Amino acid sequence: MGETVNGVAFAILAFASIGGAVGVLASRNVVHAGFWLLEAMVAVAGLYLLLSAEFLALVQLLVYAGAVSVLLLFVVMLTLRRREDAVRPLDWSLSGAVLALLFGSMIYLGIANFDIPVAEMPSTVPDIAALGEILFALDGGWVLPFEIASLVLLVALVGAVWWSKEDEK
Amino acid sequence: MMQVGPGAFLALAAVLFSLGLYGAVSKKSAVMVLMSLEIMAVAVNLNMVALSRWVTPETMTGQFFSMFTMVVSAAEIGLGLALVLAIYRRSRSIELSTMERLKG
Structure with a gap:
């Protein structure tokens, strides 16, 4: 019996990462969106840990959660100097939603019909x-x-x- | 106990990628578009790491691929933000609508 990934931990981290992505899209304030992005990146680092990719989890934390978020916040600080500039309408787009939905369902069909070569997770990893x-x-x-x-x-x-x-x- | 396989990771990556795609085409602020691009890059990386864990755990090919993807994505966000700064200095705004003269 090969090792598998704990479903509860996966569910929590998946919820956190999707929630972070939705938070980025649903934030009116650009700074809040940056912090939601940080949260999503940390959740994905946790998913890498679940997949026994410890080095990548560390790099994910350093590069995305550390460097990229700080860089984004610096640019927000330099360009949107007044508070009113950083708060903006949500920019809903129907055609964008349709495009993303079509793309997502296409990928879903691909996954559903995709036979992953190994169904059982190998118990040992380097x-x-x-x-x-x-x-x-x-x-x-x-x-x-x-x-x-x-x-x-x-x-x-x-x-x-x-x-x-x-x-x- | 509930266990999940590679399909769950692939589905999660698809959801993340779709959310990032929606943000990249709908947002009108250049910084928000860059954030959405980062979400898409992370979704791709998650895909490759998950497949690497199940299909090639010994050689870790997917992990190396996502390592190099991270390099490219870090370079992309650095250049993108420098471009945003340059455009801001020129037109005092980072709205995508002010960049229309780039259409030529």
Whole structure:
């Protein structure tokens, strides 16, 4: 009997993450939406823990819950300086809702007809040390994508600084 | 005790992605659109981690994929917010309707 995921913990975390996403969409205040996003990201990190992906849970907390939310709040602080600017109408869109519903039902049909190759969860998973060994293995490892990722981050950093610097004159 | 399989995770990711898609097409503030994009990116990552747990637990392929997706999404949010700042300096507003002259 393979290990499976605890349904109660999954239900709580799924409710928290969907609730966070709905909170982002239903917040009038942009700052509140940022905090709802933070809550959804923490809930997804908990889901990663349920899936025994401890490293990814940590990265999720650091990158999304830490960096991205703080960056969003900084931009809100810099651009929407008065309180009235940050509070805005909800922007309901019927065509957007129809698009999202169609997309969601299409994905649902895909999942319902998708035969996942392994139905039973393997009981043992490699730990973080094994993850690092596979990442940097010389044959069949992920060294080249890793280097490209660092290049992407460098280019993004330079580009962000370039775009956000003050114009001369 | 109630147990869930990979299908539950895939369904949750689909719901999250649909919510993010709705936000990305309906919101009129650039910051809100970026937040919705992040929700969509997280849904995709959740998908890959869940499938990695059940299908390739030994090689953890999905975990590496979502690691690199996180890199791309972090770069995307950094550049997107820098762009929002640049547009704000030019037109003193981050409403998407002020960016219509980008249509050319």
